[in-house]
Amino acid sequence: xxxxxxxxxxxxxxxxxxxxxxxxxxxxxxxxxxxxxxxxxxxxxxxxxxxxxxxxxxxxxxxxxxxxxxxxxxxxxxxxxxxxxxxxxxxxxxxxxxxxxxxxxxxxxxxxx
Amino acid sequence: xxxxxxxxxxxxxxxxxxxxxxxxxxxxxxxxxxxxxxxxxxxxxxxxxxxxxxxxxxxxxxxxxxxxxxxxxxxxxxxxxxxxxxxxxxxxxxxxxxxxxxxxxxxxxxx
Numbered sequence: 001x002x003x004x005x006x007x008x009x010x011x012x013x014x015x016x017x018x019x020x021x022x023x024x025x026x027x028x029x030x031x032x033x034x035x036x037x038x039x040x041x042x043x044x045x046x047x048x049x050x051x052x053x054x055x056x057x058x059x060x061x062x063x064x065x066x067x068x069x070x071x072x073x074x075x076x077x078x079x080x081x082x083x084x085x086x087x088x089x090x091x092x093x094x095x096x097x098x099x100x101x102x103x104x105x106x107x108x109x110x111x112x113x
Numbered sequence: 114x115x116x117x118x119x120x121x122x123x124x125x126x127x128x129x130x131x132x133x134x135x136x137x138x139x140x141x142x143x144x145x146x147x148x149x150x151x152x153x154x155x156x157x158x159x160x161x162x163x164x165x166x167x168x169x170x171x172x173x174x175x176x177x178x179x180x181x182x183x184x185x186x187x188x189x190x191x192x193x194x195x196x197x198x199x200x201x202x203x204x205x206x207x208x209x210x211x212x213x214x215x216x217x218x219x220x221x222x223x224x
Binding site: 004033040042045058092107 | 147
């Protein structure tokens with residue numbers, strides 16, 4: 001069964017901390033994505049990657065960076081966490097150059113205090 | 114033009130009723146329209162999807178109706194059950210681009 005695993009379900013971090021959110025997929029998918037989900041705003045794309053070492057900014061990249069050193073792993077980094085980054089973070093992956101049909105992880109609910 | 118509008122924001126339906134969620138888009142280059150279902154504490158999961166060359170697709174109790182000229186598509190859940198209570202997202206994809214998601218509809222099916 002296809003799987004996208006996010007390392008933490010819940011995280012509480014302090015303002016100014018550097019935060020790492022990890023995502024691993026076991027489907028040999030080329031494409032990986034990070035979204036944040038907020039009530040009334042739906043899913044907003046932060047960063048995505050179509051290949052190892054490759055990364056592209058999504059719609060809301062400010063305050064975030066990513067790393068993809070291996071095909072199966074895509075990390076989201078909050079350089080200096082702020083309270084407005086409190087959110088649900090969802091990782092997704094897909095196969096192929098366009099990626100019809102995403103597989104999502106279960107999400108990480110991050111609270112910045 | 115990349116936006117996908119979705120309504121209603123929330124929906125309450127009695128068990129056995131029909132749930133209808135509507136989406137509209139502007140970009141005529143979109144060529145794939147999926148619906149995702151998300152239960153609390155879980156990530157969204159693909160429920161059903163349609164391409165613009167057909168007007169309707171049915172899978173069990175779930176049906177997508179697609180109106181290309183109006184640039185609208187909708188999800189119909191027949192015989193709604195309490196287990197269908199979830200948040201539903203419509204989305205649209207343009208070949209070579211990324212998904213654009215609607216803001217979501219929270220469905221509650223009362224027993």
